[in-house]
Amino acid sequence: MEKIGVVSSDKMTNTVVVRVDRVVKHPVYRKYVRKRKKFMAHDETGARIGDKVRIVETRPLSARKRWRVVEIIQKAEL
Known part of the structure; x- marks a missing residue:
């Protein structure tokens, strides 16, 4: 399963x-x-706040993380 959303926190x-x-x-x-x-998602692509990303379900990575960022669809405008 995959979802498309906006990054709201990258701290x-x-x-x-x-x-x-x-x-x-x-x-x-x-x-x-x-x-x-x-959703809390594992990110190795370097997504920032406001970026539109695609996430997919994966194995549990921690107590609350079960999603992984696959790609950044659109970068946020500064």
């Missing part, structure tokens, strides 16, 4: 926090609602 060594946004339809009210979730 850890070899780890980034990736925020993944998705839109779901509410089952009762039929309104589209934006859901967000944060």
Whole structure:
């Protein structure tokens, strides 16, 4: 499984926090609602805050890390 998200934190060594946004339809009210979730991902590509990245699921790397950054899709504009 893979997800695309935006790096929201890069303050850890070899780890980034990736925020993944998705839109779901509410089952009762039929309104589209934006859901967000944060994933801790192993990063050896040097992603920075604001970069759009692709992450894939992998074996557990630590207590909270189960994702790995595969590529940086788009660099953040400074």
